[in-house]
Amino acid sequence: GAGVSQSPSNKVTEKGKDVELRCDPISGHTALYWYRQSLGQGLEFLIYFQGNSAPDKSGLPSDRFSAERTGGSVSTLTIQRTQQEDSAVYLCASSLGPRPNTEAFFGQGTRLTVV
Amino acid sequence: TQLLEQSPQFLSIQEGENLTVYCNSSSVFSSLQWYRQEPGEGPVLLVTVVTGGEVKKLKRLTFQFGDARKDSSLHITAAQPGDTGLYLCAGIQGAQKLVFGQGTRLTINP
Numbered sequence: 058g059a060g061v062s063q064s065p066s067n068k069v070t071e072k073g074k075d076v077e078l079r080c081d082p083i084s085g086h087t088a089l090y091w092y093r094q095s096l097g098q099g100l101e102f103l104i105y106f107q108g109n110s111a112p113d114k115s116g117l118p119s120d121r122f123s124a125e126r127t128g129g130s131v132s133t134l135t136i137q138r139t140q141q142e143d144s145a146v147y148l149c150a151s152s153l154g155p156r157p158n159t160e161a162f163f164g165q166g167t168r169l170t171v172v
Numbered sequence: 173t174q175l176l177e178q179s180p181q182f183l184s185i186q187e188g189e190n191l192t193v194y195c196n197s198s199s200v201f202s203s204l205q206w207y208r209q210e211p212g213e214g215p216v217l218l219v220t221v222v223t224g225g226e227v228k229k230l231k232r233l234t235f236q237f238g239d240a241r242k243d244s245s246l247h248i249t250a251a252q253p254g255d256t257g258l259y260l261c262a263g264i265q266g267a268q269k270l271v272f273g274q275g276t277r278l279t280i281n282p
Contacts, residue, residue, distance in 0.1 A: 061214070090269065090270060092272070098274060098275060099178070099260060099272050099273055099274035099275040100215070100260065100262075100272040100275075102269060102270075102271055102272070105268075105269040105270075113268070113269050148214055148215075150214070150270075152270075157202040157203035157220070157222045157264060158203065158220050158222060159264075160205075160217045160220070161205075161207075161215075161217065161262075161270055162214075163213075163214025163215050163216070164214055165212065165213055165214055166214060
């Protein structure tokens with residue numbers, strides 16, 4: 058399909074290890090978002106990429122979190138030295154851009170469990 | 173501090189009843205959106221409202237954008253079990269990021 062694809066769908070890691078989460082956005086979408094969702098709660102904004110502009114990193118909870126987007130397409134969210142409080146579902150979304158009518162299309166998320 | 177406040181956070185009602193969910197902010201938004209999320213899935217867009225005072229209807233769902241573009245409401249008429257899910261409002265400010273409220277978990281009991 059042509060939707061947003063995230064991998065892996067589930068990840069169990071030991072406390073202290075690093076993890077990488079991948080997002081393949083819809084082709085042609087210039088905007089890409091990462092959100093974190095805990096236990097069916099709302100979406101906590103993490104980071105936002107728009108075209109070639111500098112990303113908005115204002116939502117990253119600590120310097121253990123980083124993300125990059127290569128070639129304006131695939132994005133990787135990296136969490137270093139994982140902690141138990143990092144356990145959550147990490148959702149990626151893409152859109153045509155921050156215009157008022159634009160729709161964000163979401164992947165199914167990566168469920169991260171830190172043990 | 174939550175930029176978008178949703179209320180109630182949890183709502184459980186009987187089939188056939190009506191309900192309203194609110195999304196409030198002290199900030200002005202270019203647009204507000206409502207998404208619905210089911211377990212194990214990402215949120216899916218229901219509607220976008222852009223103009224202050226705008227009302228949009230989607231079958232039994234009615235969405236309204238406040239005149240000042242700071243708040244929105246979702247009203248469901250004659251709720252059905254299939255309406256069960258997590259309802260999220262989201263807003264865009266200017267040309268910036270899309271931010272979400274904390275969600276309203278709705279349960280419709282048969």
